[in-house]
Amino acid sequence: MILKKGLIKVYYLRNSELLKIVFGGFGMMGLTKKDFILLNFLRRNARENLTTMSRLTNIPVSTLYDRLKAREQDVIRKHTTIVDFDKIGFSSRTQIALRFDRSDRDAAKAYLMNNHQVNSLYKINNGYDFLIDAIFKNVKELDEFLDKLEVKFKLQDKMLFYVIEDIKREEFLSDPKLFNFDQYMDEALSSVTEIPVFYPPAAE
Numbered sequence: 001m002i003l004k005k006g007l008i009k010v011y012y013l014r015n016s017e018l019l020k021i022v023f024g025g026f027g028m029m030g031l032t033k034k035d036f037i038l039l040n041f042l043r044r045n046a047r048e049n050l051t052t053m054s055r056l057t058n059i060p061v062s063t064l065y066d067r068l069k070a071r072e073q074d075v076i077r078k079h080t081t082i083v084d085f086d087k088i089g090f091s092s093r094t095q096i097a098l099r100f101d102r103s104d105r106d107a108a109k110a111y112l113m114n115n116h117q118v119n120s121l122y123k124i125n126n127g128y129d130f131l132i133d134a135i136f137k138n139v140k141e142l143d144e145f146l147d148k149l150e151v152k153f154k155l156q157d158k159m160l161f162y163v164i165e166d167i168k169r170e171e172f173l174s175d176p177k178l179f180n181f182d183q184y185m186d187e188a189l190s191s192v193t194e195i196p197v198f199y200p201p202a203a204e
Contacts, residue, residue: 031075034059036179038067039075043174046079057176082170085135092136093119093163096146097128101154105129108153117145128157 037057041048050068054061068076085093100108112118112132120133136142149155173179 034063035067035071036173037176038064038071040173040176040179042068042076042079043170043172044176046081090135090137092138092142094134094136094142095161095163096132096134097124097159098130098132098149098155099128099157100130101156104153108149108155111149111152115145117141128159 037059038053041053041057050061050064053059053064057064085091098108109121109130112121112130117134117136118132119135122131123129124131134142134145136145146158149158
């Protein structure tokens, strides 16, 4: 595949470090197919043994190790465990959209970030400031949490959604068999409209 812009030609070779040339400045971190394979395995099981991955993918263990260390510096935020909170006594899980007065927005954000009952915190739009995924032992704890928010801050609006059941969770990029890297790269390349290229000064 060749991308053209005027007289500029950029050659895209699958599995090549040239991917860094094409995508390095477009948020792709210069990822290659091996990186995506590694991420798929880790998304499925963060404790997967590199030796097992190597046997299943025919990628050397040393290569997987190097890729893992490199990705831990950029795209991998942390390795974690998904817990069934209901089985350990936290049976009330709620998604809550919140809107605060502008003067309280930063203070409310700091409070939510440091509250142990808030599992995840997102900045959102469409009339609300934040969306939180919060976990409680029961509805009484939830009510107390909301009461504290209304006392501490100028809470203008809230919208609650009670999570009844996890049907699908954290499954994106978790099955190497389902992720078509070549198709993904073709679609990404088709959206690139301009690639900055710098030429050395012409010899006189």
